[in-house]
Amino acid sequence: MSETETAQPMELLTFKLGEQEYSLDIMSVREIRSWTRATPMPLAPSYMRGVINLRGTVLPVMDLAERLGLPKCAHSDRNVIIVVKHDGYMTGLLVDAVSDIVALNQEDLQQPPETAMQDGPSVIKSLTLIEDRMIRVLELSQIVIQAESDAA
Numbered sequence: 001m002s003e004t005e006t007a008q009p010m011e012l013l014t015f016k017l018g019e020q021e022y023s024l025d026i027m028s029v030r031e032i033r034s035w036t037r038a039t040p041m042p043l044a045p046s047y048m049r050g051v052i053n054l055r056g057t058v059l060p061v062m063d064l065a066e067r068l069g070l071p072k073c074a075h076s077d078r079n080v081i082i083v084v085k086h087d088g089y090m091t092g093l094l095v096d097a098v099s100d101i102v103a104l105n106q107e108d109l110q111q112p113p114e115t116a117m118q119d120g121p122s123v124i125k126s127l128t129l130i131e132d133r134m135i136r137v138l139e140l141s142q143i144v145i146q147a148e149s150d151a152a
Contacts, residue, residue: 008106014099014135016083017065017069021099022130022136028084032098035079038041049094052081059083061092066121067143086144093143109137 012023038050038061047066051058059127061081066072073094081092102116109126125139 009103011062011101012101012135012137013082014074014130015080015095016097016099017068017070017095020070020136021133022095022138023102024082024084024138024140026101028086028140030083030085030090033081033083035081035094035106054083054090054092057090058129059090059092060085061094064093064095064143077098084140084144086140091144093112102135104128110137 004073005141011026013026013029014021014023016022032062036052038052038069040050041060042111044050047063049061049063052061063073073096076096078097079094080098081094083092085089112124112127113120123139123142124136126137128137129140
């Protein structure tokens with residue numbers, strides 16, 4: 001990796017799922033909106049909450065906690081939907097609450113330990129410490145693409 005790549009700061013949107021903190025590259029985030037009741041779709045995976053109307057577009061919404069094998073998001077006024085775009089597809093990710101936006105350099109990120117890996121690619125791209133908080137950086141391609149192929 002060249003020095004210019006290493007020195008390039010990246011911004012992450014951090015959010016909570018239960019007591020844990022996760023993040024996504026801010027470049028994949030299109031908007032953050034308050035929770036809207038989703039219309040369930042038959043035969044969809046359990047983590048798919050359904051679809052919502054986003055300014056005339058049908059947007060699938062998944063419970064990100066359940067998608068990651070955590071307990072479902074508890075309903076509260078703080079629940080939000082993070083609208084992300086990956087490979088041309090928009091998806092809503094239901095999370096407990098958005099925390100903040102942080103700027104990091106590549107050297108601030110660490111690879112997850114081998115014990116955290118399963119047989120396939122991991123949903124955790126890297127880990128970072130921010131003020132003694134362990135933040136997991138999600139690999140969006142392993143969450144959204146997988147979900148679309150499961151639902152199809």
